[in-house]
Amino acid sequence: MANSINLLLMLKLVLTVLVVAFSPLCLCRKTNGGGYLYPQFYDRSCPRAQEIVNSIVAKAVAKEARMAASLIRLHFHDCFVKGCDASILLDSSGTLMSEKRSNPNRNSARGFEVIDQIKSALEKECPQTVSCADVLALAARDSTVLSGGPSWVVPLGRRDSKGASLSGSNNNIPAPNNTFQTILTKFKLQGLDIVDLVALSGSHTIGNARCTSFRQRLYNQSAGNDFTLDQYYASQLRTRCPRSGGDQNLLNLDYVSPANFDNSYFKNLLSFKGLLSSDQILVTKNQVSLDLVKKYAANNHLFFDQFAESMVKMANIFPLTGFSKGEIRKNCRKINVG
Structure with a gap:
């Protein structure tokens, strides 16, 4: 019975993707990884997702203006390592070595608590639906706008990685003293x-x-x-x-x-x-x-x-898309268990 329900939900989501993707109004983006991202991804599954992200980011930036730059930087440092897959948010555990320990991130990457607040609110609204990778992309856009910068439509549908790359974080992110x-x-x-x-x-x-x-x-x-x-x-x-x-x-x-x-x-x-x-x-x-x-x-x-x-x-750098890649983390700091 459970398998039948899961199959029906998957078929429904596939149909929604196809309808939106072939709509003349769709602002779909084919990614480096070959999948598709589109702004309407959560319109049915979590219609208040963007509103929730914006509300929490606005409170965080109002409390500390510096947080806007920190959230933009998190998105940048995530995408330059393994693609835009929220790998930067993972804490070290077992054999997984967190990217937070890399030279570009250690003692400088911040804003993780804000992402935690957003994810917690989203899990209450629509459990295991909105990816941490999409939260990073939305938070970066909202931080820019709240600081007086431009807005843009954010294509959505990224999934979260099940791993991190400490070496990639050390090697891929531009450094202040690089040529x-x-x-x-x-x-x-x-x-x-x-x-x-x-x-x-x-x-x-x-x-x-x-x-x-x-x-x-x-x-x-x-x-x-x-x-x-x-x-x-x-x-x-x-x-x-x-x-x-x-x-x-x-x-x-x-x-x-x-x-x-x-x-x-x-x-x-x-x-x-x-x-x-x-x-x-x-x-x-x-x-x-x-x-x-x-x-x-x-x-x-x-x-x-x-x-x-x-x-x-930048947000299109090798995101994980589709049903077979990555996951939707319940907690942005940890890979799902089971």
Whole structure:
């Protein structure tokens, strides 16, 4: 009897997918993995899903503006490792080694409690229906909007992985001290191009960076200080980031409007006031990226449009889709048992 019910539910879901996919109004996205994501995925199974996500994210950002950048970063760090499958949310257990322990995430990745709150509310509303991977995608969009940035329609239907990759997290995510070519290569390996690189770097218009992420620009250059950094700005940074100690001290990535999602980040780069080396090299190491920085600095609407487009493209990196791949976790920190 139970098997018959499960079969009927599966057939009903397949029919819904086919109806939506072939609708002329469907904003379906074929993913790198070959499956389909579409915005209407939860319209019948959990119609209040997006409302629930937005409500909890709004409360979290109202309580702490920095949380918006943290949730966007979680989505980015998830998608660059094994695809957009919520692997970053898994805690270590048994033989599974959490990506939270990687160099890019340790002592810096945050927002997990907000995702827990969202998942708990969704499980009450519609048990084992909305994936943690989709929660990350929606939370990143809502965080952007709540900070004054652009909105976009989020294609949905991702499933959650049953594993994580600590090595992938260490190797795939761009680092603050990577060369321009290394960062571009890491983007290209995910199916993203130089336009996506520059536009998505614009998320650094909000949020903070730890002293340990940019100290080398202030003190440890082989030929003295980093002269791609405005020297008056550098002297201000040294007051908060000493030569030793204070590794966890936080400074705004965008010193002009740190809580507002806008194009001042790009204007800062043109004034040689990008905080991270990985920011400033967008204007010092490549003509194409420099031209894009100039365009976005001059036109906020252009930046917003491209950022939204690149976020949708990033969220399409090898998601798990269909019935045979992954699962819908009950708890985003743990793989389902049984």
